[in-house]
Amino acid sequence: VQLQAFGGGVVQPGGSLRLSCAASGYTDSYGIGWFRQAPGKGREGISCISSSIGISSPDSSTYYADSVKGRFTISRDNAKNTVYLQMNSLKPEDTAVYYCATDPRLYKCEQFRLQIPPWADFASWGQRTQVTVSS
Numbered sequence: 431v432q433l434q435a436f437g438g439g440v441v442q443p444g445g446s447l448r449l450s451c452a453a454s455g456y457t458d459s460y461g462i463g464w465f466r467q468a469p470g471k472g473r474e475g476i477s478c479i480s481s482s483i484g485i486s487s488p489d490s491s492t493y494y495a496d497s498v499k500g501r502f503t504i505s506r507d508n509a510k511n512t513v514y515l516q517m518n519s520l521k522p523e524d525t526a527v528y529y530c531a532t533d534p535r536l537y538k539c540e541q542f543r544l545q546i547p548p549w550a551d552f553a554s555w556g557q558r559t560q561v562t563v564s565s
Contacts, residue, residue, distance in 0.1 A: 431453050431455045431532060431553070431554045432453070432454040432455070432554065432556075433452070433453050433531065433555065433556030433557075434451070434452050434454075435450070435528060435530045435556040435557055435558065436449070436450055436452075436559050437449040437450045438527075438559030438560045439560075439561070439562070440563075441520055441561075442563070442565050443520060443564075444519060444520065445520050446516070446517060446518045446520065447520065447561060449514065449515040449517065449528055449559060450512055450514055451512065451513040451514075451556055452510070452512045454511075455511070458482050459481050459482075460481055460533070460534060460536055460537075461478055461481050461532065461537055461539060461541070462478065462479050462530055463475055463477065463478045463536070463542050464476050464513075464528060464529075464530050465528070465530070465531060465549070466524075466526035466529075466561075467527055468523075468525060469526075471526075473549065474497070474526075475542060475543075475545075475549055476494065476502065477492070477493060477494050477502055477504045477515060478504070478536075478539035478543070479491060479492050479504045479505070479506050480492070480537065480538050480539045481536075481537045481538070482508055491539065492539060493539035493543050497523075498517075501517065501520075502516065502518070503516040504516075513530060515530075517561070520561075520563045521563060522563045523563075524563050525561060525562050525563050526560075526561060527558040527560050527561075528558065529556050529558045530556040531549070531554060532552060532553070533547055533551070533553045533554065534553060535547045
């Protein structure tokens with residue numbers, strides 16, 4: 431599976447952007463994670479959406495880091511093999527390169543939160559897209 435992230439740009443504080451993560455192949459059975467890395471900082475796993483197979487509770491199918499909870503929303507369109515990250519109420523500290531990733535072993539977002547498998551071992555990483563929040 432090849433992933434491509436796009437949709438970044440420059441936005442003023444309080445603004446919104448929607449990132450897309452397009453997959454080249456079938457990803458319904460995979461969880462998809464969004465990451466970001468700000469200058470001089472480590473990688474942060476900010477959101478996850480679980481496999482869309484066998485998940486009955488929508489509340490258990492997503493994960494958000496505390497830094498983005500309540501402002502970002504992840505969703506997926508399986509018909510388009512695309513996962514979206516809607517980012518609202520953007521802050522300057524959201525400035526970073528953003529990228530998506532997946533792994534055949536990632537099924538539930540609880541795994542993502544616990545880093546099982548480790549994020550660094552994910553099989554597929556998308557191209558990065560820059561998000562800059564500045565007035």
